[in-house]
Amino acid sequence: MAVAVMLVVIVVVVFCIFFLIPQWTGVDPATMYVGKTSDAAAVEGIRQKLALDEPILIQVFEFFKGIFVGRTYAAGGDVTNCAMPCFGYSFRSEQAIWPVLTDRLPVTMVLALGAAALWLLFGVAAGVLSALKRGTLWDRSAMVVALAGVSLPIFFTAMVSLAVFDYGLGWIDSGFVPFGDSPGAWFQGMLLPWVTLAFLYAAMYARITRATMLEVMGEDYIRTARAKGLSEPVVIGKHAMRSTMTPILTMLGMDLGALIGGAILTETAFSLPGLGQAVLKAINERDLPVILGVVLITSLAVIIANLVVDILYAVIDPRVRLS
C-alpha cells in the first residue's frame, strides 16, 4: 500500500516538474514533446493526444491506466497505439517507452550488481579488518585510501582508469560490446566500469563498516559471548558481524536501487548504453515520456531493493525476527 502511494506521488512530482514549472515560466509543455522546429498543427496534435489541457491528476491517471491496459493516443484521424504495458510514448523518437526500458535495463543492472558484489566483498572486509586492528598501520592506511576514495569524483576516476589502462598501458580494450556478440569483449568492456564504481562504494562501505563494528564490539552481548568462553572467531563471525551487517544492508538497498535507476555518471564516462545514459539524453532533449519511464523503474527498483533488504534483516539479525 505504502509502495503504491509512493509511486503515485513520485509520478505526480515528475509531472509537476515538467508541466507546472514550464507553464509558470511561460513555456508550452506541448512544445517539449515535439521540439522547437515543429509547426503549430503538430503541437496542437500532441496537446490533444496527451490530453495536456486536462488537470495533472487526470493525466497521471491516464498514465497509470496505460501501464495496465495499453493506451491509444488520438488527435483527429491521427492515431498512435501503445501496447500494454504502456509506460508512455516518445513522440520525439516515435517509439514506445517500454521496449527502450527493457533494452537498457540489463546493461545497468549488470553494472550495478557486478560492482555491488565487488564493493561488498572488499569494502566490508576492509572495514572489519580495520575495526579489529584499530590503530595499526593497516587500519590507518586502509582508512586513508577509503577517505581518498570517497573524495574522488567518480567521473574523474573513470577517466583516469581509461587513460591509464586502456590508452596508456593497453591492458584493456574498453568500450561496450553486447554479451551475445562476444562474452570476452563484453567482460573486458565491463571490467573498468565495475572496478571504478566498486572503488567509490567500497570506500564508503569500509568507513561505515569500521565505525559500526567498533560500536558493536563495545556492546554488552559481545562481552557476554566472550565471557561464555566462545572463541574470538565465533564472537566476531557469529555475533558481531550480524549487527554490523544491518546498517550495511540498509545502505545496500538504497544504493543498489538508485544505481539500477541509472548509474548516470559512470555510464556517461564509460559510454555504456544503460538507463542512466538514456535518461540523461532524455532530460537534455526534454523527452518527458522517457524520463517518466526511467523514474518509475528507478523508484520501483528502490522499493524492491528495500523489500529484499527487509527480508534479509530477518535472516541476519535475530532481534528483528523476534519482533
Next chain:
Amino acid sequence: MTAPLHEPTTEAAPPAGFEAGVPEKAVQGRSLGRIAWERLKRDKLALGGGVVVLVLVLVAVLAPLITSLVGQSPYERHEELIDPLFSTPIGSFGGISSDHLLGVEPVSGRDVFARIVYGAQVSLLVGFASAVVAIVLGTVLGVLAGFFGGWLDTVISRVMDMLLSFPQLLFIIALVSVMPNEMLGLTGTGVRLFVMILVIGFFGWPYVGRVVRGQTLSLREREYVDAARSLGAGRIYILFRELLPNLVAPIIVYATMMIPTNILTEAALSFLGVGVKPPSASWGQMLSSALSYYEADPMYMIIPGLAIFITVLSFNLFGDGVRDALDPKGSR
C-alpha cells in the same frame, strides 16, 4: 587542567560564551566548544584539511586579484597556442609555460590556471550555500517535528522518508534542466548557480532533519527541560534556550560533512552539462570537456580532477576531525 574531575557532558554544558564572565580560577568547567577545539588542535590531519579549506576560500574570494596578478583572464581565448590539426595545446604538458602556469584549454586556448581559480568560486559557493539551505530547512522542520510531535511530526517524517528514497541525482538533473535562462533578474550562469543551490539544498535537508528530529525527541525528555518547564518557562523559551544550543554540535557535524558532498554534486551536474556552462568556469565542466581529449591532453583532465579531489578531501579530513572532536563519547 589536564584531567579535570568533572567534565561537563553535552547537556550540562553552558551555552558558548557563558564562561566569559566567570573569573578564570573560579570554575574548572570547560565549555563544549573549548573541549572540541582542544581535541581538534591535536588532530594534525584535520587541522591540515582546515588550513587547505581556508586557503581555498581565500583563493575563491580573491580570484580576480590572483588572476590579474598572473596577468590572465579565465575567458580570454589564445587560439595561437592551439595546434590547428589536433585542437590540443602546443607544447608539452598541456601547454604549460611561464605565461600559462597550468597550460591552456584545448580548442579555445583559455588559461587553465585562471579557470581553476574561478572554478573554486563556483564549487565553494554552491557547496556552502546549498549546505546553508539544507541546514536551515532541516533544522526548522526537524525541530518542529520533534518538539511539537503529533500530526506535524507524521507529515514531516513521511516527507523526509519519501525524499530520502527519491532517485535524487535524477530529480536534481531534471529540475535544473527545466529552469528558464532568466529569472529574478539573474541570467545565464547566475540562474544556474541559484537553481543548483536551491535544488541541492532541498534534497539535502531530510538528512539534517532526520538527525535534528531524533535529537530533539530525546532532548525534550531530559530532566533539565522538565526543570525549566516546572520553573514556568514557556515553549518558546525552552525551544531557543534549552534545546537549540544542544543541537548546535550535531548540526555543525552535518554541515561539515555536507559541504564536500555538495561540491561533488555540483561537479557532477556541470560534468553532465546541466550545471555551469562555458565560458563560465567550473571544475566539473572542465572535466566534461576533457573527456574528449584525455588521450591527447591528459593534463587538462588531471588538473581540474585534482582540484576537486584536494578540495573534497580537505573538507572531509576537517569534517572527520570536527565530528570526532564534538563527539561526547570521544576521549581523544
